[in-house]
Amino acid sequence: MIALRNVRFAYTNEPVLDVSYLRIDQGAHHLLLGPSGSGKTTLLHVLTGLQRPDRGAVMIDGHDLYEMPEGSRDTFRGQRIGIVFQQFHLVQALSVTQNLFLAPSMAGLRVDKARAATLLETLGLGDKARAYPDELSQGQRQRVAIARALMNKPPLLIADEPTSALDDANAQAVADLLLYAADQEGATLVVATHDARIADRFEHRLTLPLVSAEAAVENE
């Protein structure tokens, strides 16, 4: 599913990310651990085609992400990768349903209204379809963000600190939801977090900084 080879990225001279080899299998759920500044977010951005690494190859489903032209990479990300951000990043001017519709329309896919309704129902937001993000609680917003990430049935679901802005109950609920949704869709799930509350829920763990293949294996 995902393979990284000799990936290196540095903002300055000190590399933030230095991965000689990393493989994540289809359908596996990985937790990415590490203190802040250890490159979790950078790794996720590299994985999703948002941040070109200084060198190295990122393969997703057999496609080399940074070999393709930028426009194709954007479309690829839109269609195959669902991203959940720590700050949710919902569009405030759009209703919950419109936020969900944004995913297929930005990715150049047909807008499946039934899918949006089903997702909201599944995530317990059936009655919030017409609400706007600022009328929702933090937990509800995060669920909308998850629903939006799932809209295009992506084989890869990526979440960056999805629970750190939430209270205990919501954090557990969001972890449940991510795992449940990923299993339902047969999606690979990669969650970066420093949130100990959800750490024991995942079968595979990767601790950053990842420096070599050995390190990656030891951590599993």
Added chain:
Amino acid sequence: MAAVTFPRMINAQTNMQAAAPAVETQRLLNLLGIGLDALRLFGIVLIAAAALGVGIALYNAMRDRRYDLAVMRSLGAKRRTLVAHALLEGFLLASMGTVLGLLLGHGAASALGAATAGTRTPVPLTGLTFVPEEWALVALMLGLGIIAALIPAIQAYRTDIARLLARG
């Protein structure tokens, strides 16, 4: 010969004052002409100020929506989609402004005509005619809208999504 001497004779020997209609009309038009030139210049200044205002408004609107733009990219939008988005915003704003401006202008002309219709000095104005030059105005306004949207569009193109999204 009489055309020159007769007015002078009247001015010199009577209480009356001679005035040649052609000359006086010419003088009046010259005076008005200065006013019209000033009005035209004023109009140009107004258009420039409006373009600047729209440009700044669009720039700020785009700044406020940096995160939305980054989110759109993360959801699969291409850079050129965002640029089109920014230009379209300028175009739509300019279109609405042009329509509103034309309606107000024609309306004001009609209102002035109607208000002075029964008085001793009626101003024969109507807003119901449409002069071809107004098409040039429409083209100018839409062009300005797009130019005003250029900087925000470039800004949208350059958005560093990774950095923006990481900052949260």
